[in-house]
Amino acid sequence: MLASSPMPNLRLVRLLWAILISHSLLFAPLLLAAAPMEPLNIVVTIPVLKDLTEQVGGPHVRVTSLLSGYENEHTYSPKPSDLVAVRKARLLFEVGIGLEVWVSSLVKNAGGASLRVVTTSKGIALLRDRPDHDGTAHAAEEDERGNPHVWMDPENATTMMRHITEALIQVDPAHATEYRTNQASYLRKLDQLRGDLSDRIARVADRRFIAHHPAWPYFARRFGFQIVGTIQPQSGSEPSALHLHGLIAKIKNDRIKVVVSEIQLSQKIPELLAKETGARVLVLTTLPGGLPHTDTYLDMLRYNVLQLANALDPA
Ligand SMILES: [Zn+2]
Structure with a gap:
């Protein structure tokens, strides 16, 4: 007959104990790890x-x-x-x-x-801000090491x-x-x-623009744009009248079509340049979220490159 001796029951109890103990031992750390950790x-x-x-x-x-x-x-x-x-x-x-x-x-x-x-930024090769067309030697930005953008x-x-x-x-x-x-x-x-953005830029013949503050040299180098002048010779400093006259002459003589401004800065001087020369002001952003459709870094990159390409080369 089945289970006539007490042995199987005893074995069963031992087995159950063994299972319980091993489970609690096994699962204790798992439970700890699986507990919702604060971000x-x-x-x-x-x-x-x-x-x-x-x-x-x-x-x-x-x-x-x-x-x-x-x-x-x-x-x-x-x-x-x-x-x-x-x-x-x-x-x-x-x-x-x-x-x-x-x-x-x-x-x-x-x-x-x-x-x-x-x-x-550790390990990134830095660009230095170059002397501008009017011969003013522009100091590197806030730091001697190079441009921080x-x-x-x-x-x-x-x-x-x-x-x-x-x-x-x-x-x-x-x-x-x-x-x-x-x-x-x-x-x-x-x-x-x-890759997609490079394909678009490849069709743009004239890639020159005037920048508002020195935020764009890394961007320009990567995508093959050319910065031919900068409104703020140093980040945060206002340009002199002489500097602005030089920019106006340059835009006219070299037929520069686009002045890139930024949503974080005043549009007064870019608009003045546009009024004096007929160039177009294009407002971009150096920080994601500054403009609609720039919420992420990828969105911002796409927005800046495509807007600039379209402004330079209205197909
Ligand atoms: Zn900046």
């Missing part, structure tokens, strides 16, 4: 860094950008809410190269002991994203694979877009 608090200086960080970090990061996209990155002054954000942050991503002159005091005043500041070139944005991914992995190694996968899929999209 990492991260502060970035400008919106392009927020986008890149969210692309890699997905649901595991909570990113606050100090600039929203409408402010001037050179003259920003931190708000009380910025202090709060920095106080809570584990990581702070900046561009560096003297762009965010206002960030170091913020970190000193509000940064916790565990806050790590990551300079995402590196993110305007997608190749540099790739380097910046790699720094971000590395930092996320160091702070949160549990999601390393996910971060690497996200980075790879984003960089594929970026490559695809670069």
